[in-house]
Structures are given as structure tokens and as C-alpha cells.
Amino acid sequence: MGTLFKKFFDFGESSPADGYIKVFPGDVYSDAKGYGFTFDKDSGGKSMTSISSDKGIYSGIFSDFCMGSANDVPINFEIKVPHSGTYDVKIYIGGSLRECDISVLSQWRRFMLKRKIAAGECAEYEFTVNVCDVHRKDEERFIDRSIRISVLGQNPLINAIEIVENPSAPTVYIGGDSTVTDQTATYPYNPQSTYCGWGQMLGKYLKKGIAVSNHAQSGLTTEEFMGIHWAVVKERIKKGDFLFLQFGHNDQKIKELDAFGGYTKNLKYYIDYAKSVGAKPVLCTPINRIIFEEDGSLRDLLGEYGMAVRSLAKAENIPCIDLLGKTTDYFVKQGDERAWKYFWGDGVSRDYTHTNDIGGDVIARFVVQEILRNNTEGIREFVREDIISVEEPPSLDPSKRRKPSREGLKPVEDIGLVNIPKFGDINGLDNENKIKELAARGILDGSGDNSFAPDGLLSGKSAVYWAVRAAGIKCGFEDCGKYGFAGPITAGDEPVTRAELAVLLVNSYNHRAPDRAIVGNIDCYDDRGDIPPELSDYVRAANELGVLKGESKTKYSPKSTFTRKDAADIFYKLINIK
Numbered sequence: 001m002g003t004l005f006k007k008f009f010d011f012g013e014s015s016p017a018d019g020y021i022k023v024f025p026g027d028v029y030s031d032a033k034g035y036g037f038t039f040d041k042d043s044g045g046k047s048m049t050s051i052s053s054d055k056g057i058y059s060g061i062f063s064d065f066c067m068g069s070a071n072d073v074p075i076n077f078e079i080k081v082p083h084s085g086t087y088d089v090k091i092y093i094g095g096s097l098r099e100c101d102i103s104v105l106s107q108w109r110r111f112m113l114k115r116k117i118a119a120g121e122c123a124e125y126e127f128t129v130n131v132c133d134v135h136r137k138d139e140e141r142f143i144d145r146s147i148r149i150s151v152l153g154q155n156p157l158i159n160a161i162e163i164v165e166n167p168s169a170p171t172v173y174i175g176g177d178s179t180v181t182d183q184t185a186t187y188p189y190n191p192q193s194t195y196c197g198w199g200q201m202l203g204k205y206l207k208k209g210i211a212v213s214n215h216a217q218s219g220l221t222t223e224e225f226m227g228i229h230w231a232v233v234k235e236r237i238k239k240g241d242f243l244f245l246q247f248g249h250n251d252q253k254i255k256e257l258d259a260f261g262g263y264t265k266n267l268k269y270y271i272d273y274a275k276s277v278g279a280k281p282v283l284c285t286p287i288n289r290i291i292f293e294e295d296g297s298l299r300d301l302l303g304e305y306g307m308a309v310r311s312l313a314k315a316e317n318i319p320c321i322d323l324l325g326k327t328t329d330y331f332v333k334q335g336d337e338r339a340w341k342y343f344w345g346d347g348v349s350r351d352y353t354h355t356n357d358i359g360g361d362v363i364a365r366f367v368v369q370e371i372l373r374n375n376t377e378g379i380r381e382f383v384r385e386d387i388i389s390v391e392e393p394p395s396l397d398p399s400k401r402r403k404p405s406r407e408g409l410k411p412v413e414d415i416g417l418v419n420i421p422k423f424g425d426i427n428g429l430d431n432e433n434k435i436k437e438l439a440a441r442g443i444l445d446g447s448g449d450n451s452f453a454p455d456g457l458l459s460g461k462s463a464v465y466w467a468v469r470a471a472g473i474k475c476g477f478e479d480c481g482k483y484g485f486a487g488p489i490t491a492g493d494e495p496v497t498r499a500e501l502a503v504l505l506v507n508s509y510n511h512r513a514p515d516r517a518i519v520g521n522i523d524c525y526d527d528r529g530d531i532p533p534e535l536s537d538y539v540r541a542a543n544e545l546g547v548l549k550g551e552s553k554t555k556y557s558p559k560s561t562f563t564r565k566d567a568a569d570i571f572y573k574l575i576n577i578k
Contacts, residue, residue, distance in 0.1 A: 239278030520544030
């Protein structure tokens with residue numbers, strides 16, 4: 001093995017410490033340099049936070065620092081690394097006259113630390129990250145060669161960062177669905193209205209020396225994970241690593257993936273492969289949904305899948321983390337009204353299936369509690385036992401229990417998407433579940449009379465609304481125009497063209513992405529001359545993102561229009577781009 005990668009960064013304006021690279025407030029990331037700040041965007045497309053330098057009250061590393069200007073927008077710092085693998089990170093924060101209450105995140109918004117740092121206090125924190133390629137549905141493989149560190153919270157600052165390659169560190173690979181995946185965020189940050197899978201909180205409760213690589217994704221079944229997502233894991237998983245699996249929410253919608261049939265068969269395949277390379281499989285029962293019955297219990301929609309997981313884990317003599325049982329007990333004690341604290345909601349809409357940052361954090365603690373209970377060798381010694389307790393909710397007086405709201409629950413047969421609008425004209429469509437998920441997230445508008453009008457053409461007005469809502473902005477249909485997503489196009493009642501939709505897709509992506517979409521090459525399209533000049537860069541960027549490529553390898557068809565059904569596929573792809 002060659003020389004291990006190692007780089008140290010000293011933030012601020014003063015001379016760098018010996019062996020450190022100086023990082024000034026204006027050092028924006030570039031591939032040529034290999035490090036620098038990246039920025040999140042507000043609704044106007046401008047940077048929401050500026051970076052400044054300030055003097056510390058101590059010498060050495062804590063003598064100065066870089067600080068963000070906003071408490072609810074992260075400082076993002078990216079470091080280019082030579083290859084995928086595991087890297088130890090040490091971050092220095094402190095020496096300021098201001099109190100800091102911050103979270104440190106890595107990679108795809110994975111939480112590594114939450115801590116209050118008193119005025120004058122100096123803190124050092126160490127953790128291990130895994131840099132790994134990402135596969136998303138219907139997209140090419142994303143080759144990842146960067147470590148991304150973010151600091152979010154009150155007075156976010158960084159004094160120094162040290163990166164040292166650690167190839168011997170074990171990795172926890174995770175497969176699962178939307179309740180486990182690394183969810184994105186919009187800023188200004190609100191933990192209540194930010195989706196979060198428990199996999200992106202797990203690293204917060206593990207010590208330096210073990211890394212998390214989360215390959216869960218929204219909508220996945222045990223069958224779909226076996227494709228492009230599993231390919232990345234299969235290439236890398238090795239002796240001493242772990243494979244955590246939590247599926248069920250989407251499998252139960254597929255006849256062939258019944259609990260003791262295709263579902264169990266697929267889980268056993270993953271278990272057998274992990275064992276064959278010396279890795280340790282761990283099965284998780286799916287978390288429960290908060291659909292309350294009138295007697296205060298939770299509706300049992302996943303019971304058979306929980307039984308199947310427990311049965312298989314026992315037969316294979318491997319650990320089982322019973323999240324179905326843990327979440328059921330916990331949220332029943334919370335009751336219908338208090339349980340909403342842990343699931344996504346924006347004050348208008350709410351979700352019965354997907355946790356927010358508060359809920360994802362609680363479930364991650366359940367996971368590590370179960371690791372200790374199972375005495376799982378190879379990972380138990382890395383659990384940060386001092387911070388994993390979950391406060392038990394006080395008991396509810398049955399006489400004061402609020403009757404569960406039935407609003408948005410029908411039809412309950414739409415398992416996992418119980419709070420969706422009732423579109424009566426999408427049954428049997430090949431993308432029915434995608435439309436339901438987009439509707440559940442509040443992205444799509446209906447067409448009146450409980451219909452979606454899948455064969456109707458997507459209008460400019462509706463396309464603007466979808467793009468704004470896909471960016472995570474909660475607004476009414478009539479207000480979405482004020483965010484400027486339409487750019488140079490006129491968004492009216494006329495059908496939106498492919499070139500015009502490219503504008504909305506790129507602006508929506510740029511709103512929620514750390515880096516703006518790259519303007520690529522479209523020389524392969526013979527009809528590129530038909531693209532209006534003012535829309536050309538948007539088409540190039542949408543094509544490069546892969547969210548809206550040409551109708552064929554040689555034809556872009558910029559003036560073509562979309563049915564609402566086909567447009568739903570495009571927006572589903574958009575929200576799953578990382």
C-alpha cells in the first residue's frame with residue numbers, strides 16, 4: 001500500500017500552524033485546489049451565509065477561525081480525496097467569546113455530533129467517514145471522491161480540520177428505504193419540517209474507528225435494492241464490515257414480495273453474501289407508522305414483515321434490531337398528538353410514515369441500544385453509551401387522550417402513503433406509486449374532482465408549482481411564482497415544453513443542492529439549434545444532471561410537451577438526485 005492520504009487545514013486569517021494548509025474565508029472549493037467552502041442557496045439563488053474570520057482568545061489552532069453569518073444555514077467545507085474508503089476526521093471548534101450550539105455533519109447530511117460549546121471553551125471531536133460511490137434509481141453511478149464537513153447551528157465556526165486515511169476501519173453498510181435513507185434539507189433549517197432517515201443519524205452515536213455508508217433510498221424494496229444500489233456495496237464490503245438491512249414499507253405493496261415469500265428470500269440472499277465475505281449481517285424490522293386507532297393503539301400494517309425478520313434472524317443466528325417493536329411502544333406512549341413531533345410536518349401538511357430530524361435521531365438511538373442489547377461484536381465497543389438514552393414519555397391519562405384525526409388517512413389501503421390526496425384516475429398506471437409519493441410530499445397538484453388527469457398536458461403554471469414544491473418550499477399554488485423559478489419563461493396555462501421544463505428543473509435543483517448544476521455538452525443532439533438561446537444553458541444543465549435528457553441519443557425535441565403522468569416520472573427523478 002502506498003502513502004496514506006493526510007491533510008490538515010487551519011481556518012482564519014493568521015499564519016497557519018506548522019503542517020497545516022491555511023483556509024481563508026474566501027476560499028471557495030475548486031477541483032484544481034482540492035478543498036474549499038461550498039454554499040447552500042436561498043429561494044433567490046444567492047448565498048444564504050457568508051464566511052468571515054475572527055480572532056480566538058487562545059494561541060495555536062484556537063487563535064482564529066472562520067464563522068458563518070447565519071445560525072440556520074451550515075458552513076460547508078469539502079476536501080477532495082484520492083479514492084473511496086474510510087478516513088478519520090478531527091475537527092477543532094472553540095476559543096470564541098460566543099457560545100456555540102452546533103451540529104457537525106458529513107457526506108450526505110450525516111450527523112456526527114451535536115454539542116454546546118461555552119464561550120471560551122475549546123473542543124476537539126473525532127469521527128470516521130466513508131467515502132463511497134452512490135447509485136440512485138434510473139441514474140448513472142455518482143463517483144464520490146470528496147469528504148464534506150458541515151457545521152450548523154448557533155454561531156457555526158471551524159478552527160481546524162485534520163483528515164487521515166484509515167483503511168483498516170470497519171464500515172457499516174446500510175440498505176433500506178425512505179425511513180432509513182440520507183434525506184436532504186432546505187435552509188433556513190427547521191428540524192420539524194426536514195425529512196430524516198435513521199441511517200443518517202447513526203454516526204452520531206458511534207466513536208472514531210468505524211464508518212457509516214448509507215445506501216438506503218426512498219421507494220426501495222428488497223428486490224430493487226439488489227440492482228444498482230447493491231452493486232456498490234457488493235464491490236466494497238469486506239471481512240469485519242457490517243450489513244444493516246431494513247425493508248418492508250415498499251415490499252408490502254408488491255404481491256411477489258410477501259413477508260414469508262420473496263421478501264424473506266431476498267433478505268437471505270444478502271445475509272448469505274455478507275457471511276461469504278466475512279461481513280456481519282444485521283436485520284432490522286421496519287419502523288412503524290403513526291396511524292392511531294381510536295383506542296390509542298397503532299394500526300398493525302407491518303406485523304407480518306416484523307415476524308418474518310425476527311424469524312429469519314433467529315434461523316440464521318444473526319442480530320435482530322426490532323425497530324417495529326421499539327417504535328410502536330414509544331409512539332403509543334406519546335399518543336396521537338405528541339407523536340407528530342417526530343414525523344415530518346410543516347404546519348399545514350403532515351406525514352404518517354417519514355420521520356423528521358427529531359424522530360430520525362430517536363430511532364438511531366434505538367438502533368445502538370439494540371446493538372448493545374444484542375451484544376453485537378465488532379460494533380458494540382464503538383457505541384457512545386453516554387448519549388444514547390431516550391427519555392421515556394410520561395403516561396397519558398386515557399380520559400384525556402385526544403381522538404385520532406382521520407383527516408388525510410383515506411384510503412388507508414395506500415400503504416405507506418396514507419396521507420395522500422385521493423386521485424381516482426391513477427390506479428394501474430406503471431408509475432402509480434411514484435405519483436402517490438410525490439402527492440404525499442405535497443409536490444403535485446390535482447385537477448379537481450379528486451383526479452390527477454394523468455393524460456392531460458402539464459401546464460406552465462403547474463410545472464412551476466411542482467418545481468417550487470420539489471425544492472422543499474411550502475407555498476400555495478398562487479404564490480409559487482414569486483420564487484423566480486420560471487426564469488426567462490412565461491409560465492401560463494399553455495403546455496410547458498421540454499426546453500422550458502429544463503429551466504424549472506435546474507432552478508429547483510439549485511435551490512436545494514450544495515453546488516449548482518453543471519452546464520454540460522449537448523453536441524450529440526442534431527436539433528440543438530431549435531433550443532431558444534436564453535434556455536440553452538438550462539437544457540445543458542438538465543441534460544448533464546440526467547434529470548431531462550433527450551428523447552433519443554440524437555434528438556432533444558425542445559418543443560415537445562409532456563403528459564402529467566410522464567412529467568411525474570421526471571420530478572420523481574429530480575427529488576432523488578443527491
